[in-house]
Amino acid sequence: MLEAFSQYFVELADNYPRWNFIFFYEPRQWARIVKGLQYTLMLSFACVILSVIIGVVGAWLQNSPSKWVRRCVQGYIQFFRNTPPFVQLLFFYFALGQFTPSVTGPDGWTEVPIISNVGWAIISLSFFAGAFNVEIFRSGIEAVPESTQEAASALGFSRFQTYVEVVLPLAFRVSLPALNNNLVNLVKTTTQAIGIAVPELLYQCVSIWNDYPSALYPTMLLLFVSFIVLVGILVMGMSRWERATRIPGYGG
């Protein structure tokens, strides 16, 4: 069965030289794709989680009584929202990366930085998407009536308890559609990690078509299909979450 599958693509490549699906019959290329997918999934997952955490914490800090805390959050948002994410990535890796200490690698003699290129990609992309998430959650929080929060404090809730028990759950629901969009963008933006040689899917695909120019179309097709599926899964998960958290008789 698998044999027939591979055989089909071998013949296809013979008959149509531009359609060389080399990764479907050559195990080494297939392994590259699998590795690329793994990295893309890992990047996406880590950045989605981290950026949501940054958004929640940032939105909390944005309501801080301290003027300086609010200003810092605002500065963070302005910087990461108004500069290109690709430039941020390069800045983190090449500029900040120089200042992080290094440790002796597993081979016992090379020096490796404690934050790898993958680490920097996760950090920079999370901060980038996190800046948007702060704004998204902030508008969600603003939609929670002051009077509802007042009722919570009249019941003895502290400011933090009110945020966790009342404001966040309500703000989350309001924010979900916008959050959805931002996370979709984030998953697509992970491909920019190619700029610092993170071996994710785009990196692997480019390597393949550099080695085998006849595989250009098939690898591009693979890229599109992979992201459509990946983003599709994310969107499906988000809308399922949206349905699960819908409050009977509340909002739209």
Place this chain on the structure above:
Amino acid sequence: MSNVQWDESQPIVSIVDVHKSFGTLEVLKGVSIDVMKGEVICIIGPSGSGKSTLIRCINALNDIQGGSITVEGLEVHDPKLNKLELRKKVGMVFQQYNLFPHKTALENVMMAPIKVLKENKADVEKRARQLMAQVNLQGKEDSYPGELSGGQQQRVAIARSLAMNPDIMLFDEVTAALDPETVKEVLVAIKDLAQSGMTCILVTHEMGFAREIADHIYFTDRGVIVEHGPPATFFTEASDPRTREFLSQIL
């Protein structure tokens, strides 16, 4: 437990010469009211006269610029006051109910005792179900606020406040947003509560109700109390012309 000296022979709530401004707008201009334990007092007066502001000062939702308020001997506007101590003693019900829309009616009632008082969930649930029954809402425990009528929501809000076992209840025009038909069910719940000995401070436009349940009525206008007395004399013998005019419009 605390070093505050208070016993039941003293006022449970003592408001002394309170001044409150929003920016340059002085809303309370020296208001004094004493409330004894178990008393029901009603505050009436024209719109904008500072009734809500006054009642919100009692549980420190608003700060004050002068005078003092004590609740069971606690200095409400002392910056060192632990607000939680105050809010355990004072429950408040709002005009717009302000229930937590993402929680069922029962969860609304249970939330504060569990999260704030850290009480055992099973005990709280038992009490919450009793309170739901007390405000006549058996069978609505699992409804969300959005699925309840205004009157039902307001009764959940009352039960939610009572779940904290407060000594004093504040009601700010709690029937003002309701249909005339549903006003009664909320008033009945408050009346039961007042008759059970709860200290209640109500802002209301329901004169008949005030007359029926109040021990003492205060009339505020432009930030001062211009007239007060027990209902028997207040409605018939009010001497202040503004009070008489207000009463003639309402009654």
